[in-house]
Amino acid sequence: MKKIVLALVVAGFASVAAQAAEMDFATVDADGNGSVSMEEATAAGWEWSEEEFNAADSDGDGGLNAEEFAAAAAQ
Ligand SMILES: [Ca+2]
Ligand SMILES: [Ca+2]
Helix, strand or coil, X not given: CHHHHHHHHHHHHHHHHHXXXXXXXXXXXXXXXXXXXXXXXXXXXXXCCHHHHHHHCCCCCCCECHHHHHHHHHC
């Protein structure tokens, strides 16, 4: 069971990176405040776990700026 969960987590990371690579920051930032919230990313079809989002939010302000977004996309 543990192995299955781990495989899903790994697959999830790979698919997040693939999705992010195809996303444009300005498009995902629906309200245009310069920060992508988990809700905005989810609305754009980007499936985050809370852990993935928090890991990408390196300054911990609860949103991804363009730099954090690009870093997440490059993973
Ligand atoms: Ca926003
Ligand atoms: Ca941030």
